[in-house]
Amino acid sequence: MEFWICPYNYDAAFRHYEELEGILSPSELAKLKSFRVEDNQLQFLVSRYLLKTGLSDFLGVDPEDLVFRRAPSGKPGLAIPGHRGLAVDFSLSYTQGMAVLLIRPGQTKCGIDVERFENINVDDFLSSRFFSQRERKWILGGRTPLTIGRRFFLSWTMKEAYLKATGEGLAGLSREIEVVIGNSGNYVLDQRPPNQQLKQMRFHDTFIDDQFQVALAWESASPDLEIRQKRISRFAMLNK
Numbered sequence: 001m002e003f004w005i006c007p008y009n010y011d012a013a014f015r016h017y018e019e020l021e022g023i024l025s026p027s028e029l030a031k032l033k034s035f036r037v038e039d040n041q042l043q044f045l046v047s048r049y050l051l052k053t054g055l056s057d058f059l060g061v062d063p064e065d066l067v068f069r070r071a072p073s074g075k076p077g078l079a080i081p082g083h084r085g086l087a088v089d090f091s092l093s094y095t096q097g098m099a100v101l102l103i104r105p106g107q108t109k110c111g112i113d114v115e116r117f118e119n120i121n122v123d124d125f126l127s128s129r130f131f132s133q134r135e136r137k138w139i140l141g142g143r144t145p146l147t148i149g150r151r152f153f154l155s156w157t158m159k160e161a162y163l164k165a166t167g168e169g170l171a172g173l174s175r176e177i178e179v180v181i182g183n184s185g186n187y188v189l190d191q192r193p194p195n196q197q198l199k200q201m202r203f204h205d206t207f208i209d210d211q212f213q214v215a216l217a218w219e220s221a222s223p224d225l226e227i228r229q230k231r232i233s234r235f236a237m238l239n240k
Contacts, residue, residue: 004101006047012237023049025064050232074167089108089109098209108219109219115153126140139151
């Protein structure tokens with residue numbers, strides 16, 4: 001399984017605008033033009049570059065040969081599930097300054113989420129619709145505003161990574177999707193009916209560049225799956 005990281009700043013990414021635009025399909029170009037705010041255009045460009053670069057490298061195909069579609073649930077996938085006989089699932093997420101990609105070989109599902117850590121009033125977001133009583137107690141039990149914020153973003157990204165793996169996305173967010181913090185690792189407890197759950201889920205969370213909270217979720221019977229991390233830095237440096 002591969003975990004791709006692409007940090008960027010707007011000035012550096014803007015210098016590569018034409019190159020980034022050149023990888024887009026006609027439908028992607030149309031979507032790009034629909035963004036009225038330049039920052040949103042660059043976020044879209046960098047994330048599509050990461051998606052196509054990562055998948056083409058993993059599958060051994062040219063980026064322009066990748067064709068995407070959406071499942072009935074809305075989860076993105078490849079129009080041709082297996083290139084060169086290799087089936088994959090993938091998940092893409094981005095926020096201001098960072099795009100991340102998770103690629104999982106085989107028929108199993110995966111999800112990833114990244115959030116930029118910011119000082120926020122978490123009380124505005126800890127709705128009982130989305131967080132269980134146990135989660136709210138753990139988050140607000142942090143001794144400092146910094147700790148409370150870190151706990152909130154950890155819980156949020158793990159929930160969203162799991163729901164991206166199921167294909168539901170934020171539409172499935174509820175307090176029945178509960179993040180459990182344990183000594184042997186953090187995980188998501190899905191308390192919905194069994195037919196709505198993914199089985200044998202594994203989780204990994206990390207804090208990147210002292211600024212970005214990332215959570216990964218994937219189906220696997222083995223707890224020891226290797227995660228290969230790859231990084232694209234060319235859009236983060238002005239001298240590139």
